[in-house]
Amino acid sequence: MSQANNQDNPNQSLPLHVRVKRIGIGILIAGLLGSAVIYFTANDGPDGAIGYEIVGGKAFPIMPGQYKGSQYQLERVGGKFAVVAAELDDWFGSLWQGKQLGITLAFLTAGIAGGCFFFAHLLSFQPPEDEAEDSGA
Numbered sequence: 105m106s107q108a109n110n111q112d113n114p115n116q117s118l119p120l121h122v123r124v125k126r127i128g129i130g131i132l133i134a135g136l137l138g139s140a141v142i143y144f145t146a147n148d149g150p151d152g153a154i155g156y157e158i159v160g161g162k163a164f165p166i167m168p169g170q171y172k173g174s175q176y177q178l179e180r181v182g183g184k185f186a187v188v189a190a191e192l193d194d195w196f197g198s199l200w201q202g203k204q205l206g207i208t209l210a211f212l213t214a215g216i217a218g219g220c221f222f223f224a225h226l227l228s229f230q231p232p233e234d235e236a237e238d239s240g241a
Contacts, residue, residue: 135213143206
């Protein structure tokens with residue numbers, strides 16, 4: 105009867121490190137497929153532009169953080185650290201929009217899957233047996 109239960113659920117007989125490795129593979133496949141879909145379907149149109157600058161016949165959007173007047177005012181009020189913090193906030197916010205979201209998701213997926221693989225590798229080690237227990241002393 106135990107053989108019938110084993111055949112019904114083949115994952116039950118697998119060691120924990122093999123199951124964790126399979127979970128990591130599933131996360132890696134699903135995450136990379138999802139990030140590829142996001143990357144190829146997203147558009148990188150400028151959202152929230154406060155104006156456009158025309159250089160050489162091409163229009164370039166001016167984002168709120170790129171306007172020199174606002175950076176000057178921010179520096180006067182909060183100092184250089186406030187300007188650096190605003191630029192860091194703009195950069196971090198840009199990671200979650202458009203094609204950059206697909207790239208960010210791919211890196212996060214690789215990191216999480218790598219963590220699963222590392223954890224599975226740690227679980228696969230067998231602790232060394234103590235020689236004193238084997239000798240019966």
